[in-house]
């Protein structure tokens with residue numbers, strides 16, 4: 001049988017069937033369309049970046065953030081975005097998982113010549129996920145990890161004096177989130193979960209350049225480009241609720257691949273009801289650590305207080321407010337501060353030390 005020609009260039013032999021469109025394309029055209037689609041997401045509307053911006057790539061060592069680091073480094077050169085790029089990794093303290101994936105990030109640091117900063121839960125909160133799981137069990141640990149990671153990324157970004165964090169959340173992740181918010185009736189989150197960029201008052205801008213990139217295509221891209229990434233799932237079982245949404249989404253995708261994009265488009269079209277908007281709390285700063293919060297205590301301080309008090313599940317549902325001073329003897333999260341720009345050496349390998357606003361400055365009081 002004669003080889004199928006690429007449906008884009010019509011000359012080379014098609015080697016890939018694009019999961020997103022079903023098009024049969026050659027490797028070169030696959031790279032080209034994948035990269036161009038990410039570029040289009042980046043420049044759509046007013047564009048997500050500003051020239052001269054310092055941008056931290058949330059780097060976990062997994063496929064999504066590794067491909068993001070690769071593609072963003074390349075697009076930054078190709079289209080002259082004028083960005084200062086950094087890798088920012090959070091070490092959650094999961095033995096046999098994050099320690100191994102961080103080794104991959106260190107390799108990426110050298111391969112892409114980007115400065116790397118690593119911040120650990122242990123340094124910030126005085127707890128590793130291994131210890132948290134020992135205390136709270138496996139059922140609710142994702143809540144701790146999600147809250148702690150979000151704040152840790154913001155704190156790392158503040159220390160790097162970056163203006164913007166980008167993450168490798170892909171189209172599948174976003175479609176899952178839309179489904180989860182519908183299933184939970186979380187209308188407020190539904191209204192904002194499809195945005196490419198989010199920023200509220202006094203928060204660091206966050207963007208998802210892979211909003212329209214299918215997970216399967218990211219894996220294919222990493223495979224054909226022979227990128228170094230870590231492919232094991234978190235050992236503390238992924239969020240069960242998200243797991244159901246994921247299975248449902250994969251079933252839909254198998255029947256109709258456009259389901260992923262269609263769900264994102266549906267999510268984009270939801271309009272937040274006026275009454276829901278009125279019910280949303282205004283942002284303030286946590287009275288204990290200074291991080292942005294809609295309550296007297298931010299979620300991380302509330303969770304930490306629960307852990308320190310030896311609570312388990314009750315920590316998750318703790319009523320916030322009331323006494324904002326930490327009980328004596330309890331650890332507290334260091335004060336949150338945005339730093340002014342600091343000079344950064346972008347030389348491979350040299351960055352990690354050079355850019356580090358010393359973690360000692362974050363010593364737990």
Ligand SMILES: Nc1ncnc2c1ncn2[C@@H]1O[C@H](COP(=O)(O)OP(=O)(O)OP(=O)(O)O)[C@@H](O)[C@H]1O
Nearest residue numbers: 058059060062063064065066088089090167168169
């Ligand atoms: N420990 C971490 N340090 C820095 N960034 C992280 C970390 N964990 C997650 N992220 C960021 O959040 C994004 C989504 O994380 P998620 O946990 O859903 O992982 P994922 O879908 O497996 O992504 P990846 O393949 O990059 O690990 C990642 O692509 C990355 O940009």
